[in-house]
Amino acid sequence: MRTPIRHGEILLLPVPAAPDGPRVMAAECIVGHSESGHHHVLEGDVEFAQVAAANGELYVALDAPTPLRHRKSYQQHRELMVPAGVWRIIRKTEFDVRSMPPIPDEAPVRDTKPAVSPPKPGVPQKRPAVRLVRD
Numbered sequence: 001m002r003t004p005i006r007h008g009e010i011l012l013l014p015v016p017a018a019p020d021g022p023r024v025m026a027a028e029c030i031v032g033h034s035e036s037g038h039h040h041v042l043e044g045d046v047e048f049a050q051v052a053a054a055n056g057e058l059y060v061a062l063d064a065p066t067p068l069r070h071r072k073s074y075q076q077h078r079e080l081m082v083p084a085g086v087w088r089i090i091r092k093t094e095f096d097v098r099s100m101p102p103i104p105d106e107a108p109v110r111d112t113k114p115a116v117s118p119p120k121p122g123v124p125q126k127r128p129a130v131r132l133v134r135d
Contacts, residue, residue: 009092018059
């Protein structure tokens with residue numbers, strides 16, 4: 001029985017089959033990109049299928065056990081042997097507050113609401129709570 005495999009910020013989940021999508025055969029696949037070039041790579045002697053699902057997820061179908069390596073010369077994750085089978089690749093992402101859109105100054109006005117009286121001078125006005133959620 002296959003179990004999930006964690007390799008740094010990469011998680012490989014065993015699945016029964018890959019979804020429909022374009023398949024590419026390769027002996028090497030970067031499953032986790034790094035801006036500094038320290039990628040997480042499946043490198044095998046035998047080619048395997050990489051499947052890109054319609055929703056952007058990546059799947060690999062390994063015909064033989066394949067090593068998962070961290071291309072980094074220091075503080076690298078240990079090399080793991082990934083068993084044969086189909087795996088869904090999940091990449092951990094970090095939240096970046098700078099990537100959020102700016103909060104609007106005013107809430108949109110709807111025609112169905114009654115007219116609001118103008119604010120009184122010198123009285124602080126309460127801003128409506130705005131909650132932005134990003135998946």
